[in-house]
Amino acid sequence: MANFQGHALPGSFFLLIGLWWSVKYPIKYFHRKGKHSQLPHFYQCLEITEAAVRIVFSVIGCLAEQFVPDGPHLHLYHGNDWVKLMNWQHSTMYLFFGVSGIVDMLTHLTSHIPLGVDRLAMAVSVFIEGFLFYYHVQNRPLLDQHIHSLLLYIVFGGAASISLEVILRDNIVLELFRTSLLILQGTWFWQIGFVLFPPFGMAEWDQKSHENIMFITMCFCWHYLAALCIMTISYYLVYCSLSRIKRPGGEIIGIQKLKSDHTYQAALLSGSDEE
C-alpha cells in the first residue's frame, strides 16, 4: 500500500520479530552454554508460538493488501488489464513469509522434516521479497528508487546469511547478524514511510536532489548502528537477568561455566588451523 501506513505496518511487524529474536537467541545461547538440559521443551514451545505469530502476521498482511478499500479484492484480471499488481506483489511476499512460518512450525511439531529445511524456506521467503522489490522499484523517482534499493542490501545479505545457517545451524553469530538485519529492516520501513509519505503535515522531500540521496545512504548506516545498539542492549539485559536469577540459589553455574567454556573455546580455536 503506497502510503505511510503501508510501510509502518510491515515495519512494525519486522521490528517486533527482530526485538523478540534479540531476546530469544541470547537466551538460547546462554542456556546452552550454562547447562545443556532443560532447554528443549521450553524452547520448543517458544519456537512454535513464534512461528504461529509469524503466520498470523503474514495472513494479516496478505489480507490487508487484498481488502484495503483500493485493493484488488482477489481480482487478478479485469477487462484487459491486470488489477492492482502492486498489492498482488505485496500479497505474494506475505504469502512466502507465511510459508516460511508454516515450515518452521512443522519442523518443530513433527520429526520427519530434515533439519535445515526451515532455514532454507526462510532464506527463500527473504529472497523472494528482494526479488520482487528489485523489479518493483524500477521506473520510479530517483529517491524512491534509491531508498527502496537499499532494502536489497538487507534482504539479499539476510538471504545469504540464512542460507549459511542451513549448514551452520544454531551459530549464534549468524543468528545475531540475522536479528540485526531484521531490526534494520523494521526501522528502515518506517524511514521509507517518513521520507516518501511524510505524515503529520511534514515537508515533502525533493525526490531528485542528489544531496538527499547522499544523506539517505548515510542515514542507512546510522540505522544499522542503531539496530546494533538495540541488539547489544537486549543481549546485555538477557545476560544480566540470567546471571541474577541464578545467583540467589547459589549455583552460579551458568556464567561461571561460560567463562571456562570461553577459555576452552579460545584454546580450541587457537589450535584449529593446525588441521
Place this chain on the structure above:
Amino acid sequence: MANFQGHALPGSFFLLIGLWWSVKYPIKYFHRKGKHSQLPHFYQCLEITEAAVRIVFSVIGCLAEQFVPDGPHLHLYHGNDWVKLMNWQHSTMYLFFGVSGIVDMLTHLTSHIPLGVDRLAMAVSVFIEGFLFYYHVQNRPLLDQHIHSLLLYIVFGGAASISLEVILRDNIVLELFRTSLLILQGTWFWQIGFVLFPPFGMAEWDQKSHENIMFITMCFCWHYLAALCIMTISYYLVYCSLSRIKRPGGEIIGIQKLKSDHTYQAALLSGSDEE
C-alpha cells in the same frame, strides 16, 4: 526451436526428472535414516537407470534441434553465414546435459572416478545452459527477454547449489532445493511457451507492456510456490508409504529410529557452535 513445442518438450523433460527426484531423494533420506543397510545396491540401479534416461533425453533433444524441418541438419557454416545458430546453441546445451548423464553413470558403474566429479559435471552443464541463455536473449522484445532472464535465477542458483554438493554430498536440503528448482524450470518452460507462442488460438501477449512484466515476475514466484507444494506432497507421500510398508511387519524401525535420530541431531547441532 522457437515455438510452443520447443518449450513444452524440454519443459516436460525437466518436469519429469524433477518429479522423479522429488520421489528419489526422500526415499534415499528415509532409508538412510531408518536402516543403513540394503540401500546401496537397489539405489545404485536406480541411479544408473536415471542417468541412462537423462542421456536418452539429451540425445533426443540434441537430435530434435538438429533435424526438425527448419533445423541445421548438422550444417554449421554455409556460404558466408552460420546456419541456424539458435538450434546449434540448444544442441550444445543438450550435449552438456548428456555429458553430465554419462559422468553420473560412470561414477556409479566404476570406482576410480572421484566422488564429487558427477556433481561438478552437473553444475557445469547447468552453468553452460545459463551461460548460453544469457547471451541468447539479448536483442529481443522486452517481455521475451524478461521471461527468459528469470530462467537465469533458476539456472545460476541451481549451479551454485549443485557446486556446493561437491563438498556437501548427499545433503538432503541441498538435494530438495535442487529438485524444487528443476520442477520450477519445467513449469517455467511451459509458461514461456504459453506466453510467447500462445497455443490453441489464445490471445497474444503485449510484449512491451510493463504491467505484463510485473505480472510475469510475480507469476514466477507462484510457480516456485507450486514447485515447493508439489515437492512437499511428494515428500509426504513417500513418508506415508514407507511407514505403511513397515507397519504390518511389526518393525517400525524406520520412522521410530528417525524420531530419535532427530532428537539426537538437534542435541548435536545445538552444541555445534561451541567448537
Place this chain on the structure above:
Amino acid sequence: MANFQGHALPGSFFLLIGLWWSVKYPIKYFHRKGKHSQLPHFYQCLEITEAAVRIVFSVIGCLAEQFVPDGPHLHLYHGNDWVKLMNWQHSTMYLFFGVSGIVDMLTHLTSHIPLGVDRLAMAVSVFIEGFLFYYHVQNRPLLDQHIHSLLLYIVFGGAASISLEVILRDNIVLELFRTSLLILQGTWFWQIGFVLFPPFGMAEWDQKSHENIMFITMCFCWHYLAALCIMTISYYLVYCSLSRIKRPGGEIIGIQKLKSDHTYQAALLSGSDEE
C-alpha cells in the same frame, strides 16, 4: 577531506595497523606452532592495546572530519540544505571502525561475547566503508571515480575475507590476506592523494585521459605486489628473530617442532579428501 592530508592521514592509519598486523599474526602463528602455552596472557594484552589504538585513531579521524576549518562542526541540517555531507560520511566510516574496535576490546576483556562477533563487527565496518564509497564517488571526473572504485576491490574483498574468519577463526592464511589488503589500502590512499591533489607543486594529472586510467589500474597491481613484499619481509624478520631468541637457551623447540608439525600437517591434509 578533499585534499592531500585528508588522504594521507587515513592512509597512514591503515598502513600503521597493517604493518603491526604483519608482525602480530606471524608472532601468533609461530608461538602457537612452537609451544602452546604462554601465548594467552601476553597476547591478550597486545590485542586490547591494538583495539584501544584503533578506537583512538577512529575518534581522531571522526573529530578531524567534523572540526577541520571547513568541516560541519556537528551541524547536519542548516537552512534547507544538508551541511557538508562528505565530511559526515567520512565521520560515519570512522564511527564504524570505532565500533569494531570497541567490540574487539570487549571480546578480549569480557567472556560473555560469542567468539566471532568481533570479526563480524570488523567485516561490517569494512563493508560500510565500501558501501559509502560506492555511492560517494558517482558524478565525479573519470579518473577520480576510477581510482576510488579500485578501493572497492580491497574493501569488499576484505569484508568477504573477514566474514569468512567468523567461521574459520585464527586461520593464518586469511589473517595474512587481510593484512596484505590493509597495507594495500594504506598505500593506495597515499596514491590517491598524490594523483588527485599533487603536493609539492607536482604537475596535475589529466583526469580524462584513458592512458592515465590504464596506468592507475596497473599501478594498483604494483601496490599490491609491494604490500605482499612488505608482508613477506615482516614475516621473515619475525621468523628470524624468534628462532634467534630461542637458540642461545639451547631449546630450539619452536622451529624444530614447527618442522615436524609441517610434515604432519602435510600428511594430514594429503589424507583429507578421503572423507
Place this chain on the structure above:
Amino acid sequence: MANFQGHALPGSFFLLIGLWWSVKYPIKYFHRKGKHSQLPHFYQCLEITEAAVRIVFSVIGCLAEQFVPDGPHLHLYHGNDWVKLMNWQHSTMYLFFGVSGIVDMLTHLTSHIPLGVDRLAMAVSVFIEGFLFYYHVQNRPLLDQHIHSLLLYIVFGGAASISLEVILRDNIVLELFRTSLLILQGTWFWQIGFVLFPPFGMAEWDQKSHENIMFITMCFCWHYLAALCIMTISYYLVYCSLSRIKRPGGEIIGIQKLKSDHTYQAALLSGSDEE
C-alpha cells in the same frame, strides 16, 4: 603483444601446464589412495620442478613483452606519455604468475610458510590477470571485447576455485576443475589468436557481426567440452598405466584398495548429513 604469436605463446604455456596438471593430479590421487607412503619425496621434487618451470615461463613472457621490437624496453614514461601500457600490463600479469611460482617453490622447499599461502598466491595471480583484462578490453571492437570477456569467466571462476583450495587443500575435484579451466584458457588463447589475427592468409572475421558473437559464445562451450575430454583421457591413461605397473609384481594393492576405499567413502558420505 597484439598479434597471433602474442596469443599463441601464452596459450601454449597455459596448455602445457594444464596438460601436465592433468597427469600430475591423477597420479597424486591414485598414489594417495593406493599406499600412503612413498609419495612425499618423489612428489616434492616434481612440485619444485613445476614451480621452477612456471617461474621460467613467467620470466620469458615478461621479458618478451618488454623487449620485442615494438616493446617498451623498460621505459614507462617518455615525454608526456606512458609508453606501451599494453605491454606493461602483460608484463605485470607474468610478474604475478612468477610470484605465484616462487611462493609455490618456497612452500615446498622450506617449512615455515603456512600451507595455503601457495594457493592464495595462485588465486591472487589469476585474479590479477582477470582484473587487468577487465579494464584492458574496454573501448575495442565488439567481437574483440566479447572474445576477451569470455576469458573472464575462466579467470574469475578459476580464482574462486583456487581460493577454495586454501581451505579444501588437495581436494581432487577442485584440482581437476582448475586443470580443466587451465586447458580451456590455453586453447582459448589460440582461438583468440585465430579470430583476431587470422594467420596463414585466412579470411578476416567481421568484428561487428552479431552472428559471429553467437558462434564464439557457443564455440567457448565446445572448447570447454574439449578440455574436459582431454582431461578425461589423461586421467584414464594415468589410471591404466598405474594399474598395469602394479600388476606384474602381483600386488594390485593400488586399485584394489581404491575400490574398497570408494565403497567406504560412499558409506561415509551417505551418513554425513546426519551430523
